[in-house]
Amino acid sequence: MKIYLAGPDVFLPDAVEIGRRKVAICDRHGLIGLYPLDNSVDLAAADASRQIFHGNEAMMQDADAIIANLTPFRGPGADAGTVYELGYMAGSGKLCLGYCNDPAAYADRARRFTAVSGQHGRLVDAEGLTVEDFGLPDNLMMIHALDVHGAPLVLPRERPADVWHDLTGFEECVRLAAARLGAKS
């Protein structure tokens, strides 16, 4: 069974190596990991971004499940490209799994980026926009999508020293996928 490996891992300096490690973990559990950077794309081409999109969409269509890395990326919440892919796989009826290497609640993460205050019984940011305050680690759509379309978000008890390279939560997702999907085919 094939797992689409979504995450901002592709933006890391060692993106290719992280992909190799993730694919190797899948292999050890009898699953085939599909990593976006394995698509062949001509980055010098004028339509490089479109080639990447089509490669990723084809990989998702080919996959039986997604494991999404929802570790906060350049802000209080998950990477938008990863979140789009999680939604796409949920809409496609595929198994949805995810992990996040930051166990903090969303409202606490938001405080790292903006002033958060109480106003008329709700939390708001510096712009006056509501800050979700359900005690969840990210936007409720992703968190409950995982509950409903796969398994609850995998979180560490404590934030690991290196949130971008610790694959403990990832491997837990692979275990869950293997239990749900069965062995390689």
Next chain:
Amino acid sequence: MKIYLAGPDVFLPDAVEIGRRKVAICDRHGLIGLYPLDNSVDLAAADASRQIFHGNEAMMQDADAIIANLTPFRGPGADAGTVYELGYMAGSGKLCLGYCNDPAAYADRARRFTAVSGQHGRLVDAEGLTVEDFGLPDNLMMIHALDVHGAPLVLPRERPADVWHDLTGFEECVRLAAARLGAKS
């Protein structure tokens, strides 16, 4: 035909009023707007966030299309909940439309939140993570999803004075939806 009205509009202090305006615009173009806050949810309930999720998912399943407000929210890119919903609708084979009231390229927006520098031929942020630099207004997955599953992202020539209340781009999406889907049914 029914349109799911996705966006961080639900986080505005006047979220209900914005929803009314959006639904009225849909109505003028012969379409039925479905706005998340129209779901009845007991916000005092322990499972309020789950009720919101199920209400939104049911609305999306009922809708023929989505119009996503991808205006940057609490960071350089779109709201994660909205992005999840765009992905869900794309995966469900529905018509996907979107607008964004900030015409800046993603890399320029990222500069407002983090130091961005060139390194070995790529742009990176303060953490050393790649900053997408295709000249697109947001992550390529959403931008090209709109190209492929609906129509190109609607952008203003200039950022309007009030990005959260200007509905020019929204109305352009409604026009596109009406042209694709036909009249009310």
